[in-house]
Each structure stands twice: as C-alpha cells, then as structure tokens.
Amino acid sequence: xxxxxxxxxxxxxxxxxxxxxxxxxxxxxxxxxxxxxxxxxxxxxxxxxxxxxxxxxxxxxxxxxxxxxxxxxxxxxxxxxxxxxxxxxxxxxxxxxxxxxxxxxxxxxxxxxxxxxxxxxxxxxxxxxxxxxxxxxxxxxxxxxxxxxxxxxxxxxxxxxxxxxxxxxxxxxxxxxxxxxxxxxxxxxxxxxxxxxxxxxxxxxxxxxxxxxxxxxxxxxxxxxxxxxx
Numbered sequence: 001x002x003x004x005x006x007x008x009x010x011x012x013x014x015x016x017x018x019x020x021x022x023x024x025x026x027x028x029x030x031x032x033x034x035x036x037x038x039x040x041x042x043x044x045x046x047x048x049x050x051x052x053x054x055x056x057x058x059x060x061x062x063x064x065x066x067x068x069x070x071x072x073x074x075x076x077x078x079x080x081x082x083x084x085x086x087x088x089x090x091x092x093x094x095x096x097x098x099x100x101x102x103x104x105x106x107x108x109x110x111x112x113x114x115x116x117x118x119x120x121x122x123x124x125x126x127x128x129x130x131x132x133x134x135x136x137x138x139x140x141x142x143x144x145x146x147x148x149x150x151x152x153x154x155x156x157x158x159x160x161x162x163x164x165x166x167x168x169x170x171x172x173x174x175x176x177x178x179x180x181x182x183x184x185x186x187x188x189x190x191x192x193x194x195x196x197x198x199x200x201x202x203x204x205x206x207x208x209x210x211x212x213x214x215x216x217x218x219x220x221x222x223x224x225x226x227x228x229x230x
Contacts, residue, residue, distance in 0.1 A: 003140070006141070006142070007226065011141040011222075012047070014147075015141045015144075017147075018151050019137060019151055019177075021152075022150070022155065023155050024155075037055060037063065070193075071192075071195050071197040074197070079136070133182065134181065136179070139176045140176060142221055145219070145220070154168050154178075155179050163207035163208060165179065168213045169213065169214070178198055178202065184201070
C-alpha cells in the first residue's frame, strides 16, 4: 500500500507533528499512488475518497500526478512550486526511499515560510499570504520514530551554516529530514532522476552539514507497518 496509509494514517500524523513541533511554519502532504486528496463533507481533506484517513487540520494536500516516474518527479515539482512566484502554502516533494522505481513512498514536506498568490492548477485552496520561503525541510512518512527534536536540530544546523544545507544522520547512515536553503533548490531539481530525489545532489556537496541524531531516534526506513505478517 502507499505508505501514507500505513497504520491507519499514524505515520502521516506522526510526520506532520514532527515537522510542526520541530519548527516548520507550513506543512504540506504530498500524495502519489493514492491519487488526489478528497474533500470531505466537513470541509477537511481525506488522503483519498476510499481511505477514510483524514489529513491533519491545517495541512495542505497536493498530488504529484506523475508520481510513477519515481521520487524525482515529486521532488522536482515540489521545489519548482516552492520557488515560483505566486505560490501560496504548498508544494510537492519527497524524501529518499528504498522503494522500487515507479512506487515511491508518499511523503510529508514542510516549508519554513512560503510565498503568497494564486494556486496552480490541481492544488489545494489558496492560503494566507506569507513571505517567500527561505528553507524547505523534506521528510518521508516511513521514518515514524523521527520526532520534532530531530527536525529542530537539523533546521538549526542548516540555518547556522554557511552552506544552508543539512541532513540528519543516524550513526553513519544518512536519513531525514533534509533541510535545504533556497539556493540549493535548482540544483536538486536538475539532478533528481528516476527514483532518486535530493540524494544525488547531496552526495556531491562537500559542504553539507551532517547532523548526528542517533541519540534522538533510529531514523530507520520502515517498509512494513507494525505487526505485519511477512
């Protein structure tokens, strides 16, 4: 199943909470294999018409309609939307994953601040005016033990660095969130290909700040919900 549906949406809610409590001003949820979000009768959003899983209040959903190209599709679309003038409160994007090509994990992406204006076709409702984004924090939903303390630590490292790019590390393994200053977005978009989102770009950055977070979480990328029969 799309990972955004895992454990009745618990992974989704946990990622949103981590991003919000970790210091992100606005949060969007990127959907792929589920199809577009569905407007519920109460005015909120569901992940899909059939899932019954609500998207947390105040979070903006968006669908990466070319999701089947791999993680790169949602990464490029998200950063393009975040960088474009006239974008309101949301954009698409995704983190790295070990998902097979063509079946990217749904992911949660947060922005520190976002620009104001008209919503591009297919996006959710127009949000309140905001100043242009300085940073984006990217985090998939399939690292459910990553909490707000990890997010806050990586954001702080990115903001304090000259490079303005930081990534959580758990032991020697790179993980999430990834926090990117605006100057890096075009490079990430240009290098994203197939089932690699920001990873190709980051591997070429000697100035990326590696933020040790294994005292706070395992950062393990989970492929199955708790209690699944394998």
